[in-house]
Amino acid sequence: MRLIRSPWVGLSLALGIRAGTGAGAAVPDAAGAEARAALTARHGEAESARIDRGVEQVRRYWRSEDGDARAFHDFVLAEFVPQGAARDALFNRFEFALERLDGYFTSLNRDLRRGTDLEIGPLLPLDERLAAFDPAAHVSEDLFQSKLAFVALLNFPLTTLEQRLAQGGTWSRRQWAEARLAGRFSSRVPAEVNARLTRAYSEAGTYISAYNVYMHHVLTSDGRRLFPAGLRLLSHWNLRDELKARYTDRDGLPRQRLIALVMDRIVRQEIPAAAVNNPLLDWTPETGAVAVSPVKDAEPTVGARAEAAREREPDERYRRWREIFQAERQADPHYPDHPTFIDRRFNLGREIPEAEVRRLLESVLTSPVSEPVARLIARRLGRKLEPFDVWYAGFKPRARYSEAELDEITRKRYPTAAAYAADLPRLLRELGFSEEKARFLAERIVVEPARGSGHAFGPARPDDKAHLRTRVGEHGMDYKGYNIAVHEMGHNVEQVFSVSTIDSNLLRGVPNTAFTEALAFVFQSRDLALLGLGASEPGEEHLRALEEFWATREIAGVALVDMEAWHWLYAHPEASPAQFREAVVRIAQDVWNRHYAALFGVRDVTLLGIYSHMVDSGLYTPDYPLGHLIAFQVEQHFRRTKGPMGTEFERLSRIGSVTPDAWMRQAVGSPLSAQPLLEATKNAVRALGG
Numbered sequence: 001m002r003l004i005r006s007p008w009v010g011l012s013l014a015l016g017i018r019a020g021t022g023a024g025a026a027v028p029d030a031a032g033a034e035a036r037a038a039l040t041a042r043h044g045e046a047e048s049a050r051i052d053r054g055v056e057q058v059r060r061y062w063r064s065e066d067g068d069a070r071a072f073h074d075f076v077l078a079e080f081v082p083q084g085a086a087r088d089a090l091f092n093r094f095e096f097a098l099e100r101l102d103g104y105f106t107s108l109n110r111d112l113r114r115g116t117d118l119e120i121g122p123l124l125p126l127d128e129r130l131a132a133f134d135p136a137a138h139v140s141e142d143l144f145q146s147k148l149a150f151v152a153l154l155n156f157p158l159t160t161l162e163q164r165l166a167q168g169g170t171w172s173r174r175q176w177a178e179a180r181l182a183g184r185f186s187s188r189v190p191a192e193v194n195a196r197l198t199r200a201y202s203e204a205g206t207y208i209s210a211y212n213v214y215m216h217h218v219l220t221s222d223g224r225r226l227f228p229a230g231l232r233l234l235s236h237w238n239l240r241d242e243l244k245a246r247y248t249d250r251d252g253l254p255r256q257r258l259i260a261l262v263m264d265r266i267v268r269q270e271i272p273a274a275a276v277n278n279p280l281l282d283w284t285p286e287t288g289a290v291a292v293s294p295v296k297d298a299e300p301t302v303g304a305r306a307e308a309a310r311e312r313e314p315d316e317r318y319r320r321w322r323e324i325f326q327a328e329r330q331a332d333p334h335y336p337d338h339p340t341f342i343d344r345r346f347n348l349g350r351e352i353p354e355a356e357v358r359r360l361l362e363s364v365l366t367s368p369v370s371e372p373v374a375r376l377i378a379r380r381l382g383r384k385l386e387p388f389d390v391w392y393a394g395f396k397p398r399a400r401y402s403e404a405e406l407d408e409i410t411r412k413r414y415p416t417a418a419a420y421a422a423d424l425p426r427l428l429r430e431l432g433f434s435e436e437k438a439r440f441l442a443e444r445i446v447v448e449p450a451r452g453s454g455h456a457f458g459p460a461r462p463d464d465k466a467h468l469r470t471r472v473g474e475h476g477m478d479y480k481g482y483n484i485a486v487h488e489m490g491h492n493v494e495q496v497f498s499v500s501t502i503d504s505n506l507l508r509g510v511p512n513t514a515f516t517e518a519l520a521f522v523f524q525s526r527d528l529a530l531l532g533l534g535a536s537e538p539g540e541e542h543l544r545a546l547e548e549f550w551a552t553r554e555i556a557g558v559a560l561v562d563m564e565a566w567h568w569l570y571a572h573p574e575a576s577p578a579q580f581r582e583a584v585v586r587i588a589q590d591v592w593n594r595h596y597a598a599l600f601g602v603r604d605v606t607l608l609g610i611y612s613h614m615v616d617s618g619l620y621t622p623d624y625p626l627g628h629l630i631a632f633q634v635e636q637h638f639r640r641t642k643g644p645m646g647t648e649f650e651r652l653s654r655i656g657s658v659t660p661d662a663w664m665r666q667a668v669g670s671p672l673s674a675q676p677l678l679e680a681t682k683n684a685v686r687a688l689g690g
């Protein structure tokens with residue numbers, strides 16, 4: 001579920017952007033030395049280490065348009081502040097100013113997006129333009145041009161991930177806040193490089209968002225149609241979800257096999273280009289045959305042609321992915337400390353080193369508990385595993401109430417968004433917050449009807465409110481809408497604590513989205529209890545552990561494929577899209593052969609290469625398995641917490657955006673690890689028999 005935070009801080013982090021063109025080139029070494037000497041003469045030897053660092057940090061980002069060597073000299077002499085009351089005052093001013101900047105841009109963006117985000121009548125073309133308009137788009141560069149960024153860089157230390165990991169555990173909250181303050185100005189990428197990045201990501205996103213397969217037109221080798229008319233599935237999400245849904249279908253197996261075959265053809269780019277997003281053609285994946293369809297079940301999109309061309313898609317998938325790599329490569333020279341996108345993604349964005357992520361993923365993939373779990377699944381299925389069973393979905397606890405029964409209950413209770421808002425204090429009390437905290441939180445959460453599926457729009461200044469958006473139908477909130485509302489409420493509570501009661505606004509938030517999703521899930525999993533529909537059943541915990549383990553195991557392999565593909569790109573920067581396709585197919589098969597083939601009894605499967613986010617999101621997929629592991633540890637912590645949940649939830653929400661490792665240690669008392677999940681899986685296997 002979507003979660004929205006302040007607008008302009010996110011971008012440089014998301015893109016992992018850092019450092020300026022030809023760092024230090026605009027100010028000669030001699031001028032730097034001269035400035036350092038003048039400052040040391042003025043402030044004394046006690047300040048010399050800070051002076052050296054501050055002057056170098058400014059030099060690194062200073063461009064000729066910021067002024068000549070003389071201007072640089074004058075600037076650092078005028079703006080350097082020695083330790084003590086003056087520097088404390090400078091810190092406080094920055095903290096407040098950035099809180100205001102973030103805070104108002106956040107509310108402004110929220111207001112501009114009102115038409116697209118809220119159910120307030122027909123969507124106008126203007127709404128889309130307003131939503132795409134980002135008033136904070138140039139703030140980052142403006143802060144450099146106005147030299148505010150340089151004041152921060154002169155007086156507060158930039159830190160490396162190594163330092164934050166090695167020393168962060170002993171840092172004071174103020175030291176963390178200073179690290180985040182300076183860190184905000186650790187990127188200054190030329191506009192044309194950013195523009196190419198934006199274009200590459202957005203074009204890949206557009207390509208992915210129109211990659212539909214019309215399933216009624218996907219035929220078996222004997223010409224049968226296994227899927228209903230009109231069924232259009234977006235690759236890969238809908239394909240995978242349809243495959244998962246078919247586990248409860250008595251005749252699901254041939255359909256699942258057909259979906260897996262479609263996925264393989266997409267990864268290998270053997271899918272006929274004309275068959276993509278085209279309901280006018282029938283396609284037989286097994287033979288590659290294409291024919292004009294005698295069945296008309298869906299309105300074709302513009303450009304879809306009734307021409308039976310069987311030419312394969314000309315490596316478009318890999319061309320788009322590779323273009324993101326090329327755009328990131330243009331950015332590489334601007335990051336002396338993080339010269340590849342891989343470094344930036346892990347060390348700047350996630351703040352977990354790649355080697356550590358790989359170790360975590362492999363600890364799941366190589367765990368001996370995999371075999372008994374695989375046997376358990378085969379037994380539940382009553383057949384041998386097939387490759388697509390990486391998506392086995394049968395561990396979900398059986399529902400005690402039908403969706404229709406639940407819809408009736410929630411619609412009656414919440415006919416409008418206002419009815420949910422009025423119930424907030426009770427909901428929060430039942431979740432374990434004190435009367436006083438429940439009131440405090442409820443006063444700071446606005447509930448509104450969403451146009452889409454729902455999201456939590458967090459505030460960035462303490463005098464703003466969190467916004468809970470969920471779907472409210474004509475006849476009230478159905479169960480899906482309610483379930484999302486409870487999830488988003490978890491985000492909102494974390495957001496309110498993290499903005500209104502945290503010790504420094506510079507530390508608001510959580511290390512990354514996996515953490516806030518984990519906290520939101522703690523709420524969401526209690527949704528039925530909040531309706532008075534009983535607590536969890538015995539055995540449910542075991543099923544949940546197995547479900548988590550199997551899902552984590554699947555996506556861990558996907559993440560490895562993604563990571564190895566990026567390393568291949570850096571090793572072969574001039575390779576063609578076709579060569580890249582061959583490499584990804586081989587990597588997907590290698591990872592499969594290493595970690596899955598023995599369990600499934602089949603080699604050379606390509607399915608791990610199907611994830612769309614590999615193509616359009618630049619090394620995003622490792623966040624999924626990390627999210628599973630983080631969520632498991634956090635949820636387990638709450639299950640073991642004695643006493644009301646509220647106090648503990650508040651404590652966790654106030655740790656703020658330290659590194660994932662520091663957050664985990666403070667939150668649950670141990671580092672990020674797969675062990676709790678693996679232990680729980682072992683217990684589940686023992687209880688249910690493997």
Ligand SMILES: [Zn+2]
Pocket residue numbers: 001002003487491516517520
């Ligand atoms: Zn969420």
